[in-house]
Amino acid sequence: xxxxxxxxxxxxxxxxxxxxxxxxxKYSNYENIRFVVLDTETTGFDYENDRMLCIGAVAIQNNKxxxxxxFEVYIKQEVFNKETVKIxxxxxxxxxxxxxxxxxxxQFIEYLDDAVIVAHHTAFDLNMINTALKRINLxxxxxxxxxxxxxxxxxSPNNRYNKVFSLDDLCRRFNITxxxxxxxxxxxxxxxxxxxxxxxxxxxxxxxxxxxxVKTNYHLNS
Amino acid sequence: MKNTISERxxxxxxDFPPFDVLNKKQLFLVSSNVKVTYIEIGKTVFQQGEIPxxxxxxxxxxxxxxxxxxxxxEILVDICDEGDIFGLRPLVQNDHYLMSAKANExxxxxxxxxxxxxxxxxxxxxxxxxxIASFSTNIKTPYxxxxxxKLFANIETLEDNNGNFSDFQTAEYSKDPVTCLKSTSIKExxxxxxxNKVGSILIVEDKNPIGIITDKDLRLKIATGFVSINKKVIxxxxxxxxxxxxxxxxxxxxIAMLKNKITHLCITKDGxxxxxxxxxxxxxxxxxxxxxxxxxxIKELKRAKDVETLKYIREKTSNLLNGYIEQKIPIVxxxxxxxxxTNAITIKAIELSLKxxxxxxxxxxxxxxxxSQGRKEQLLVTDQDNALVFQNVPDENHQETKDYFISLSxxxxxxxxxxxxxxxxxxxxxxxxxxxLSLKEWKHQFNKWITIPSEKSIMMCTIFxxxxxxxxxxxxxxxxxxxxxxxxxxxEIFLNFLGKNALINPPPLGFFRQFLVEDDGENKDQxxxxxxxxxPLIDAARxxxxxxxxxxxxxxxxxxxxxxxxxxxxxxxxxxCIDSFKILLRFRxxxxxxxxxxxxxxxxKSLNKAEKLKLKGCFKPIKDIQELIKVRYNLSQxx
Numbered sequence: 001x002x003x004x005x006x007x008x009x010x011x012x013x014x015x016x017x018x019x020x021x022x023x024x025x026k027y028s029n030y031e032n033i034r035f036v037v038l039d040t041e042t043t044g045f046d047y048e049n050d051r052m053l054c055i056g057a058v059a060i061q062n063n064k065x066x067x068x069x070x071f072e073v074y075i076k077q078e079v080f081n082k083e084t085v086k087i088x089x090x091x092x093x094x095x096x097x098x099x100x101x102x103x104x105x106x107q108f109i110e111y112l113d114d115a116v117i118v119a120h121h122t123a124f125d126l127n128m129i130n131t132a133l134k135r136i137n138l139x140x141x142x143x144x145x146x147x148x149x150x151x152x153x154x155x156s157p158n159n160r161y162n163k164v165f166s167l168d169d170l171c172r173r174f175n176i177t178x179x180x181x182x183x184x185x186x187x188x189x190x191x192x193x194x195x196x197x198x199x200x201x202x203x204x205x206x207x208x209x210x211x212x213x214v215k216t217n218y219h220l221n222s
Numbered sequence: 223m224k225n226t227i228s229e230r231x232x233x234x235x236x237d238f239p240p241f242d243v244l245n246k247k248q249l250f251l252v253s254s255n256v257k258v259t260y261i262e263i264g265k266t267v268f269q270q271g272e273i274p275x276x277x278x279x280x281x282x283x284x285x286x287x288x289x290x291x292x293x294x295x296e297i298l299v300d301i302c303d304e305g306d307i308f309g310l311r312p313l314v315q316n317d318h319y320l321m322s323a324k325a326n327e328x329x330x331x332x333x334x335x336x337x338x339x340x341x342x343x344x345x346x347x348x349x350x351x352x353x354i355a356s357f358s359t360n361i362k363t364p365y366x367x368x369x370x371x372k373l374f375a376n377i378e379t380l381e382d383n384n385g386n387f388s389d390f391q392t393a394e395y396s397k398d399p400v401t402c403l404k405s406t407s408i409k410e411x412x413x414x415x416x417x418n419k420v421g422s423i424l425i426v427e428d429k430n431p432i433g434i435i436t437d438k439d440l441r442l443k444i445a446t447g448f449v450s451i452n453k454k455v456i457x458x459x460x461x462x463x464x465x466x467x468x469x470x471x472x473x474x475x476x477i478a479m480l481k482n483k484i485t486h487l488c489i490t491k492d493g494x495x496x497x498x499x500x501x502x503x504x505x506x507x508x509x510x511x512x513x514x515x516x517x518x519x520i521k522e523l524k525r526a527k528d529v530e531t532l533k534y535i536r537e538k539t540s541n542l543l544n545g546y547i548e549q550k551i552p553i554v555x556x557x558x559x560x561x562x563x564t565n566a567i568t569i570k571a572i573e574l575s576l577k578x579x580x581x582x583x584x585x586x587x588x589x590x591x592x593x594s595q596g597r598k599e600q601l602l603v604t605d606q607d608n609a610l611v612f613q614n615v616p617d618e619n620h621q622e623t624k625d626y627f628i629s630l631s632x633x634x635x636x637x638x639x640x641x642x643x644x645x646x647x648x649x650x651x652x653x654x655x656x657x658x659l660s661l662k663e664w665k666h667q668f669n670k671w672i673t674i675p676s677e678k679s680i681m682m683c684t685i686f687x688x689x690x691x692x693x694x695x696x697x698x699x700x701x702x703x704x705x706x707x708x709x710x711x712x713x714e715i716f717l718n719f720l721g722k723n724a725l726i727n728p729p730p731l732g733f734f735r736q737f738l739v740e741d742d743g744e745n746k747d748q749x750x751x752x753x754x755x756x757x758p759l760i761d762a763a764r765x766x767x768x769x770x771x772x773x774x775x776x777x778x779x780x781x782x783x784x785x786x787x788x789x790x791x792x793x794x795x796x797x798x799c800i801d802s803f804k805i806l807l808r809f810r811x812x813x814x815x816x817x818x819x820x821x822x823x824x825x826x827k828s829l830n831k832a833e834k835l836k837l838k839g840c841f842k843p844i845k846d847i848q849e850l851i852k853v854r855y856n857l858s859q860x861x
């Protein structure tokens with residue numbers, strides 16, 4: 001069924017994205033891999049009815065968070081849920097310069113390039129992005145994906161099965177001062193810190209390579 | 223575009239020097255180019271000897287230890303915590319890392335590209351000053367024999383400094399001096415000078431400078447008709463010339479000129495008159511370079527006819543001091559200049575007072591500056607401490623002679639108080655009959671202080687031992703010094719008492735590197751920089767030089783330098799003491815200028831991070847030298 005809706009000719013930015021990810025040779029050398037640590041703020045948790053308000057992201061390469069290589073967009077809203085304003089503080093007509101959802105996606109896809117995606121509870125953010133992409137007849141994201149929650153579980157086998165760790169849990173666990181919690185960029189930066197600490201710990205017992213990291217994330221990247 | 227992450231970094235950086243003086247645009251540029259690194263405990267950021275990274279670092283969370291390895295010892299030089307910068311100097315100076323940086327705790331670092339900072343340094347004088355100051359203090363390794371003042375100093379000046387003026391710029395001079403041979407006629411020489419538009423000509427023989435003729439010589443000796451213009455230049459040249467080496471600093475040049483009362487210095491290859499002439503430096507070169515001229519003040523002083531002029535010059539000296547401190551001119555140079563002027567003022571006050579006396583002094587006498595003026599460490603205007611010694615006279619003339627000198631001293635101290643040096647509240651002044659004594663009486667007094675040590679007599683010794691002859695007969699003073707050493711020799715336990723006194727104030731750091739502050743009285747919660755930081759070093763230097771029977775060194779830095787000569791095994795410690803003393807003296811002066819007081823009590827809350835760090839760095843040598851004294855004078859039991 002999907003095939004019928006799939007356009008033969010993708011817009012250039014999407015085709016470029018598909019090509020870059022498919023042909024990238026960076027993944028074999030860990031130091032060359034660009035990670036994009038991202039977080040989205042949304043109007044709620046319903047993939048179909050809720051919408052992204054903001055995408056924030058920052059890149060990591062060779063164990064360094066590159067502030068120059070960061071991303072932040074705010075999205076104009078048709079759907080609005082006033083309950084979640086309390087959490088993320090983004091009002092319908094706030095001060096931030098807002099762009100359309102499509103424009104936000106185009107910018108994000110271009111920013112993403114051939115990077116490996118890292119997030120906390122990645123499935124949620126990716127579902128949000130993929131649903132949005134579907135609205136413009138694109139998607140889904142084909143980038144490799146990592147989830148700090150699963151990497152942490154892998155490293156602490158005692159807790160592996162029964163618990164879902166929140167970003168707050170991990171920040172406390174790793175002694176990371178929490179700033180700008182519940183803004184997309186702020187959470188992306190916190191997630192980036194968690195990721196750096198996790199991979200440093202991971203390195204002690206394992207060789208760092210992307211294949212093994214991806215395996216921690218058994219239900220993504222299937 | 224909104225950038226929450228950069229804003230967060232911006233908010234962090236804006237509280238710490240040098241970022242606190244950047245404008246918003248500059249700081250935002252820095253913030254948005256930061257790389258954030260996470261370092262696990264025990265992991266290395268960079269290694270000593272490594273080629274520098276592209277970035278320097280600022281600690282966001284955690285603590286980074288800076289270590290210097292000398293032979294096989296790894297010495298912890300400094301700990302950088304939140305807001306501290308490290309790893310910058312090598313980048314700016316294209317040098318290798320002098321220290322290793324290791325995480326003492328797990329840390330998050332902001333790495334900042336040096337290229338961005340370089341742009342800012344060029345456009346922001348305040349940042350430049352901060353960095354120069356920090357390079358010569360907290361970032362540098364106190365054990366290594368290197369320091370530097372200029373941000374972009376070349377290797378040569380870095381390696382080649384051990385004198386007082388190490389951190390000062392080398393002087394500019396004319397590298398193409400106008401010369402003639404000694405067979406040249408005066409007329410020819412004058413023509414050469416005119417065609418080269420210069421005010422002086424050097425007479426050379428085998429390329430070595432043997433004499434100089436200046437405009438002044440032509441004016442005084444030729445234009446007056448005393449000497450014919452057809453005579454040879456050697457008839458009127460000033461000879462020999464004062465020669466210095468190519469590496470002289472402005473400060474040294476200026477002092478050489480002041481000391482020799484000349485206006486030109488010859489630069490030769492090895493600094494002696496017997497080597498090839500390579501340049502000439504005039505007073506004008508220095509004035510141009512520095513924009514300030516203390517020798518003008520000295521000249522004005524020499525012409526001064528009343529105490530009002532002295533007061534005026536003292537006020538101008540304060541401006542000069544402010545300028546020097548602001549320009550970060552090395553403190554040794556500053557204190558030399560200021561004490562030269564203070565001494566010149568005192569001499570003038572004495573000369574003016576002598577004129578007012580109805581009679582000539584009945585016998586030889588000497589005017590002594592005590593305490594900080596005696597040590598040439600007085601920068602801010604403080605109380606006057608002085609004493610007078612006069613030649614022994616027969617008993618029947620004693621009272622009359624003493625009365626004469628007391629009345630002379632009253633005139634002098636009054637003039638000094640008008641100039642701005644307030645009367646000493648403890649009356650340690652030559653106008654006090656107790657401190658206006660004949661040589662015999664002084665010998666007796668010192669012997670009493672030394673052989674019957676009490677808390678008070680030890681304190682008197684610490685003040686009176688730092689005397690410096692300002693005016694009068696050197697022979698009297700030498701006899702006095704000799705008698706002091708004899709008294710000490712016959713009663714060596716005195717040194718132990720002096721040692722005990724030197725340990726009264728322990729280093730001002732408590733646990734967790736916190737400052738100790740005064741806990742009662744008017745200055746509660748303030749830090750007494752004089753008694754807690756400067757005095758321990760002054761006392762230590764005095765004690766150690768006294769025990770080596772060094773006579774003619776009263777200045778704390780000179781004392782430590784002398785100690786390095788005598789005890790080369792303690793070279794590092796004494797060098798650290800010198801560095802700390804310079805920093806503390808400058809600090810006190812800055813505080814005094816800022817708060818218009820003696821600078822003695824410092825409110826810690828008013829200090830920024832950089833200043834606190836600078837101070838903290840000075841306390842380590844205080845602790846070390848007090849340890850040395852404790853062991854050497856076997857004071858553990860006495861305390």
